[in-house]
Amino acid sequence: AQTVTQSQPEMSVQEAETVTLSCTYDTSESDYYLFWYKQPPSRQMILVIRQEAYKQQNATENRFSVNFQKAAKSFSLKISDSQLGDAAMYFCAYGSSNTGKLIFGQGTTLQVKP
């Protein structure tokens, strides 16, 4: 069975600084995809970034980028130039191409300090 681990329950960053959220996963599947979702206090889950396992190039979306290390089964999220609106719970998620299910990590609560 697939598992996703986020080892940082809480993180904080100063506004305009950079922060990295960690995520590791375990799987025996060869075809899968990985996501970072953001859930602000209003609770709607929003997709931040996605990465296909077959792609070597790390995904980037504006201030958000990932460091995907397939062999190490690591998928960290880097947020550059942090903004107050980035404060939220961030979930790393593994997506199975076979079942269409998402397996979530435990989440990391990010605090952004002004």
Add this chain to the structure above:
Amino acid sequence: DAMVIQNPRYQVTQFGKPVTLSCSQTLNHNVMYWYQQKSSQAPKLLFHYYDKDFNNEADTPDNFQSRRPNTSFCFLDIRSPGLGDAAMYLCATSRDYTHYEQYFGPGTRLTVT
């Protein structure tokens, strides 16, 4: 805008009184999911539909059922809510199984009194 809509946003029900939560989508996606999320925890998948095919998670209590009368709508029925069923219920959709992300609705906060 195309989106996932959940109604109501807040629902209060009494212990043991059946309740139905609603989800609709304008994305024309094949897959619809229901998750239960308790405070500060990851969402827990209850079940999902691929088109009309229902897929139940092994650990979803029998108390929870679902209906999908058409592509756009999906309902979550809780037959006899207990205090432990108080949670946020999230609906999500996906175009397909392969390589497609899930889009989430805003959720329904269920309170059981």
